[in-house]
Amino acid sequence: MSIKKEDIISALEEMKLTELNELVKAIEEHFGVVASAGIAVAAGPVADSAPSEVSVLLTSAGAQKVAVIKVVKEITGLGLMDAKKLVDSTLPAVIKENVKIEDAEAIKAQLVEAGASVDFK
Numbered sequence: 001m002s003i004k005k006e007d008i009i010s011a012l013e014e015m016k017l018t019e020l021n022e023l024v025k026a027i028e029e030h031f032g033v034v035a036s037a038g039i040a041v042a043a044g045p046v047a048d049s050a051p052s053e054v055s056v057l058l059t060s061a062g063a064q065k066v067a068v069i070k071v072v073k074e075i076t077g078l079g080l081m082d083a084k085k086l087v088d089s090t091l092p093a094v095i096k097e098n099v100k101i102e103d104a105e106a107i108k109a110q111l112v113e114a115g116a117s118v119d120f121k
Contacts, residue, residue, distance in 0.1 A: 030098075055096065057095065060116060061087050071113075075107055
């Protein structure tokens with residue numbers, strides 16, 4: 001049985017954002033790969049039933065923890081010590097709550113560039 005690329009794309013277009021996120025995680029786990037931030041952004045328009053606001057979660061500070069702390073400080077407006085405590089806290093840590101999808105993507109891009117791993121809730 002051969003599945004055409006167009007059939008897969010058509011099926012993806014009908015999925016909700018949360019379903020796409022679960023699919024990406026399952027593919028990453030199955031094939032042992034990590035999707036880049038560009039792929040998630042290029043996934044397509046958000047379905048009408050998807051939430052318009054999300055919470056940005058820091059899932060890992062990565063190897064460049066100091067750079068991530070600086071970005072968290074800038075994004076949240078916290079002091080340096082409070083930003084460090086947030087990054088060092090039990091992960092996933094909420095960086096911003098009730099953020100528009102577009103703003104959340106911008107925050108994610110900043111954090112990923114600094115070396116962090118980010119997810120939305």
